[in-house]
Amino acid sequence: MTQEKLGKILSSVAKRMRADFEQSKNFNHNGEAGTSRELLIHDFLAGYLPSHVEAVHNAEIVTATGETSPQCDIVLTDRGTPPFTTLNGYRIIPNECVYGVIEVKTKLDGDQVADACNKISKLRRLPKKSYRPTPGLVPRTTSAYGKVHDFFPTSGMIIAFDSLKLETIGEHLVKWCNTRDIAEWPDSVWVLGKGQLQWQNPATGFIDRTPVPGASLVEIDAIPDQDILLALALHLNIHLSDAWMNPLDLVPYSGATPLGAMTRRWSTVGARRYSKALEKP
Numbered sequence: 001m002t003q004e005k006l007g008k009i010l011s012s013v014a015k016r017m018r019a020d021f022e023q024s025k026n027f028n029h030n031g032e033a034g035t036s037r038e039l040l041i042h043d044f045l046a047g048y049l050p051s052h053v054e055a056v057h058n059a060e061i062v063t064a065t066g067e068t069s070p071q072c073d074i075v076l077t078d079r080g081t082p083p084f085t086t087l088n089g090y091r092i093i094p095n096e097c098v099y100g101v102i103e104v105k106t107k108l109d110g111d112q113v114a115d116a117c118n119k120i121s122k123l124r125r126l127p128k129k130s131y132r133p134t135p136g137l138v139p140r141t142t143s144a145y146g147k148v149h150d151f152f153p154t155s156g157m158i159i160a161f162d163s164l165k166l167e168t169i170g171e172h173l174v175k176w177c178n179t180r181d182i183a184e185w186p187d188s189v190w191v192l193g194k195g196q197l198q199w200q201n202p203a204t205g206f207i208d209r210t211p212v213p214g215a216s217l218v219e220i221d222a223i224p225d226q227d228i229l230l231a232l233a234l235h236l237n238i239h240l241s242d243a244w245m246n247p248l249d250l251v252p253y254s255g256a257t258p259l260g261a262m263t264r265r266w267s268t269v270g271a272r273r274y275s276k277a278l279e280k281p
Helices: 002-024 030-048 110-124 166-177 229-240 269-277
Strands: 053-062 072-078 085-087 090-094 098-108 142-144 147-149 155-163 188-191 195-200 216-221
Touching: 030 053, 030 072, 030 098, 030 229, 053 098, 072 090, 098 110, 098 229, 110 155, 110 166, 155 229, 166 188, 166 195, 166 216, 195 229
Parallel strands: 053 090, 098 155, 155 188
Antiparallel strands: 053 072, 072 098, 085 090, 142 147, 188 195, 195 216
């Protein structure tokens, strides 16, 4: 069956990613090893994201009010995002164009959970206000984190190549979430070879793509021969297939920068006479 074929394909992809991960351990410089592992996740994501979503490695997010994010491992952005700066693969991305961020970890423990959660929390609190009005269109909204938003809120996921026991990671995650507003919680955690942590809706019992008030964190162990990649690919498709954004307004990003000086103005009287001549008798 088709789904079985996809499962087998992604199982082989997981094995290759694991082999590449083991090879990256031979790098002498920690920065090179980290970049290599981020690129492994980036390359996987690029093949399974909806067509209007792009995975960008090594990026920084900026807002129209001048706020700047820490360097992000992977940013999921709209393909129509203007290339503010692209230098040696480094991108600066307007926050309005961001659909999600992914933190990539080599081995997830309590400190790494807190580090990833703090970064996701900061990124999600960045404002998204620089959109052009679209007269005549029915305003679009998205329900997430217990609220209705007039934009697509930034999703936040954690993907790791290894970790402590998933049960232990879950305990660290719940401890962090219990001290924060639900709007700051990560959407999911994924560990190759082990499984995933997701949020269960208290009313329906279903797994939600974002946490809702009263949600329970659940541990879902990976099937050994399949790993997590099929579930991750499906999750990304569900989570981002309806990601959307209003037209970006770049004017606020220019701030107080002068765009030019007006030096002369011409009358358009002749143009008005021409228009009158075209009127019906």
